[in-house]
Amino acid sequence: MKRRSYDIVIIGSGAGGGTVAQELSSLCRDGVRIAVLEKGPKLRDEEFTGREVEMAKALYEDGGGFLTAEQAMTLAFGSAYGGSTVVYTGTSMLPPERVLQRWSVPGLTFTDVEQRARKYMAENNVHLLEESLLNENNTLFVEGCRRLRYRVQQFPVNLKGCRGSSLCNLGCPNQAKQGTHRVQLPRAERNGVEVVTRCDVQRIENKKIFVRVSQKLEGNKGEPSTWEAGDYQIDAKVVVVCAGAVNSPALLLRSGFGRSLQRLGHGFTCHPAFIMVAEHSQPITNFVGHPKSFYLDQFAESDHFLLETCMYFPFTTAKAMVGFGEEHSRFMRVFPRLQMILVLACDEVDDHNRVTVDGDGRPVVHYRFTPEVIHGLVHGAITSAKIAFAAGAVRAHVPVSHSPTIERADRERLDQIAENPEFKPGKLSISAAHLQGGCAMGSGPEDSVTDSYGRVHGVPWLHVADSSLFPNSLEINPYLTIMALADRVAETIRKNMNALL
Ligand SMILES: Cc1cc2nc3c(=O)[nH]c(=O)nc-3n(C[C@H](O)[C@H](O)[C@H](O)COP(=O)(O)OP(=O)(O)OC[C@H]3O[C@@H](n4cnc5c(N)ncnc54)[C@H](O)[C@@H]3O)c2cc1C
Ligand code: SF4
Structure with a gap:
């Protein structure tokens, strides 16, 4: 097994991971080594052809048809440099005040989240x-x-330079959507963050991350990984999990964190x-x-x-x-x-609806209507x-x-x-793309997985910064709120660098 070491490792490069990468990238100037590990590929501009079957296979997990355990709903989420922001439509909504009040997460105010979301509205050319x-x-x-x-x-x-091709959910062929693959990740890389694609994180153990890097297969889209294919152990002082509402809880569950965090995987909602x-x-x-x-x-x-x-x-x-x-x-x-x-x-949080893992550690989403x-x-x-x-x-x-x-x-x-x-159920074709919850914020391990700054209860080096933080449904398109929460997580890490490194 090959070895690598970093100060900060970010897992996933979507709305959450891309934001954290950008917001921490200024630390690279002081010699802090940061890597983003992304399971999916990085596509070249000319590979966005807008062809339905070909692009779904290249950009989505399970081609956009990840089936729930009950087989009555499919979940769509991206797996690529930029995560689901490569395939989202780009509608950019501020969080509703009534929802954040109902969440009532200690330390999380509507004003703070709204201000941070507005920062990304400006950065992403929202209009x-x-x-x-x-x-x-x-x-x-x-x-x-x-x-x-x-x-x-x-x-x-x-959008910037939208040409109205209506292909947003297959990845914009005109580079118009301002996802993290266009804005935050390139900026983070320019500042010195390393982004490793085709790099699947298998488990995390006491500041060690075990990953498998895969080869680009003949006929598949995207650039090859910058790392040689194979298994790696990566040592990291700080780990930020941003693998999305299905994969973040699944990764933490197969890494054994469910033993001390009884709410891990619970509270999954998705706007069916x-x-x-x-x-x-x-x-x-x-x-x-x-x-x-x-x-x-x-x-x-x-x-x-x-x-x-x-x-x-x-x-x-x-x-x-x-x-x-x-x-x-x-x-x-x-x-x-x-x-x-x-x-x-x-939808609202329901006891039945949650993420678990199967015997091989793969995510299983249980969902009833x-x-x-x-x-x-x-x-x-x-x-x-x-x-x-x-x-x-x-x-x-x-x-x-x-x-x-x-x-x-x-x-x-x-x-x-x-x-x-x-x-x-099963007769209707129901799908969901606003996946939320599973590593909810809250006050302590009895009711949640992290605090309002994404710090995992009882594990000071481990953070979560993505849609899995939502303690209940946002009732509106979520990406700006995810970026706002990821911004809080990154700020907290920056402030506590001396203690963490
Ligand atoms: C078709 C579609 C349209 C949408 N439209 C909108 C919209 O218009 N407006 C809006 O607000 N929201 C929209 N959304 C939702 C929005 O895109 C997501 O809520 C948001 O991107 C989620 O951010 P995230 O960081 O939690 O996860 P993601 O953006 O999904 O990123 C997670 C990343 O982690 C990677 N990953 C997972 N597991 C591992 C692992 N083990 N190792 C390494 N990497 C891993 C994945 O490959 C992925 O790239 C849409 C979603 C879809 C699918
Ligand atoms: S050009 Fe506009 S409509 Fe076409 S895919 Fe890009 S963002 Fe969507």
């Missing part, structure tokens, strides 16, 4: 897209919401989601233009759902719709005329169909109905569906 760049899928959503007097709002997005598609009588623009410019959150508290505009690629759309045969292919044949709305349920989540998805689907009809759709595909195709003339029937919905 509202100008009207001339909005596509019809977005303008129809706004039109439908306004006719129904819903409080539709525009998403701030973090599906799409509602509706057919218009003429083609609409959706596969050109930025896909996600508007949202509706007025039902988040009362009915547990959010709606967002979205663009699903043909393969994903076909998979996302229920049913087979003529009814299914009828919608797919009119793909250029489909309006799409993403329905996201606001609570009555609130089912309510959110059902009412979200029906509200989306109403919005689409108000915008002029001729028929809608409502996945929670016994017969999913609802004609415009039958739209009055929508409220009846809510009274007797068809919601069979």
Whole structure:
């Protein structure tokens, strides 16, 4: 086994890891040695082709279809230089004050998190897209919401030079999205941080990290790792785990930290989601233009759902719709005329829903749909169909109905569906991309894994700085809040350097 040693090792390079790397990189000037270990590859600009199957395989864990233990939902998360920020859509939301108050983590204030999130808004060029760049899928959503007097709002997005190719979730081919792969990681590297890709951290043991570096296989995308393939032991004085809400708890569990931290892996939430598609009588623009410019959150508290505009690629759309045969292919044949709305349920921490590991240390996510989540998805689907009809759709595909195709003339029937919905886990195609929790912040080992600065209870050299820190659902798109929390963790490490090194 080869040996290496660093002062600080950051595991994962996504929203959390990229932020920590940038914020600690100034220490390199004083001789502090910092490495980021990233399991995924670093793709070259010309390798972002926008081809659905090829890019999903290159950028996502399990091609974006990581299945829960119950096999009723898939989880989408990135595995690449930049983590899920390579495939996110770039909607950039400040955390809701009411949610942070409800979290009530000792030492964590809304004002502090908000100020830090604003810093990254500025750094990532967050702004509202100008009207001339909005596509019809977005303008129809706004039109439908306004006719129904819903409080539709525009998403701030973090783009620079967007060319409206609508391929954000396959990695932007135009380098427009300002993810950590574009902003924070390159800056960290310029300051002296070493980023090692294709480097899978297998376990952590008392300031020792055991990793396996893999070779680039023939035909795969991305640059080869800068390290020779093989097994390594890395000695580190400080370790910051930023492997995401599935892999951070799994890594700590297979490293044995679950023995002293009973809440490790608990508290997993993810905004379970599906799409509602509706057919218009003429083609609409959706596969050109930025896909996600508007949202509706007025039902988040009362009915547990959010709606967002979205663009699903043909393969994903076909998979996302229920049913087979003529009814299914009828919608797919009119793909250029489909309006799409993403329905996201606001889930809460539930005892059953958590990350564990199997006998080989691989993550297993247990997730059941609570009555609130089912309510959110059902009412979200029906509200989306109403919005689409108000915008002029001729028929809608409502996945929670016994017969999913609802004609415009039958739209009055929508409220009846809510009274007797068809919601069979496994039959509906539910997926989630806002993965949160598993290493929650809190007051002590009885109720949490870390304190509000990401310091793991009882293990002074070990920190967590990613989405797994959330003690409950954020109820809104999470990446800016993750960066804000990672910024706090990095600041705490900087302040305590003398004691830690
Ligand atoms: C398709 C999609 C669209 C999204 N759109 C938005 C959006 O518009 N707005 C928004 O706010 N949020 C969005 N999100 C969510 C957002 O991207 C994530 O919440 C955020 O990136 C999570 O940050 P993280 O640091 O926790 O993990 P990630 O960004 O997922 O990074 C974790 C990294 O750790 C690496 N890793 C894991 N295990 C190991 C290991 N053992 N060894 C080494 N490395 C490891 C992974 O390869 C990965 O690169 C989206 C997510 C997806 C998937
Ligand atoms: S819509 Fe804009 S940000 Fe998204 S992939 Fe196209 S150019 Fe990139």
